[in-house]
Amino acid sequence: MKLYRITTAAFLLIATPHSFALDSACAPILAAGEARTKLAAWHSIANLSNMQMESMKINGQFFQKLHGKWMKSRINFDENEKTMIQQVTNGTIKLTECKSLGADVVDGIPVNVVSSKIEMPGAPASTSKLYIGKQDGLPYKQIGDTVNVVYKYKGFSAPQL
Numbered sequence: 001m002k003l004y005r006i007t008t009a010a011f012l013l014i015a016t017p018h019s020f021a022l023d024s025a026c027a028p029i030l031a032a033g034e035a036r037t038k039l040a041a042w043h044s045i046a047n048l049s050n051m052q053m054e055s056m057k058i059n060g061q062f063f064q065k066l067h068g069k070w071m072k073s074r075i076n077f078d079e080n081e082k083t084m085i086q087q088v089t090n091g092t093i094k095l096t097e098c099k100s101l102g103a104d105v106v107d108g109i110p111v112n113v114v115s116s117k118i119e120m121p122g123a124p125a126s127t128s129k130l131y132i133g134k135q136d137g138l139p140y141k142q143i144g145d146t147v148n149v150v151y152k153y154k155g156f157s158a159p160q161l
Contacts (some may be wrong), residue, residue, distance in 0.1 A: 026098035028114050032132045032139040036151070037078050039138075043156045046149040058158040070159035091118070094119040105142040108129050 025145025036042055040060070045054045054065035055073065062073035087093040097117040106111050111131040119125045142149040
């Protein structure tokens, strides 16, 4: 259950937008999440507090590497994001203080950096920076108080189970 909460918090910052009117400075964060969820494949490596989690989406199937072994994930990350969006939409979770921090480069890819603050019930508020591709609008890196995630979209294949 703790892994589910950590995963949920990590992916909220790149969630898909719906009808909730957020500060327009948050729009790039939301658009990046929407762009990523539309892809058939992505790979992420997340360092969450004192734990590392590696995840993949390949042709609609989700995989996780836990304790050094790949397995099909019980978590559908796309559905997980939809649930979080609903919580943002109804105000249960707040995404605020979004601000453009300028340009940078991640693995040779030009990105825009956007900072934000997230507030979830029962958890302390946290801040993070999301590095969003200038050309494709995809998230490439996220650094925050308790999370450090790197996203890749090429150069990987489905894991051997």
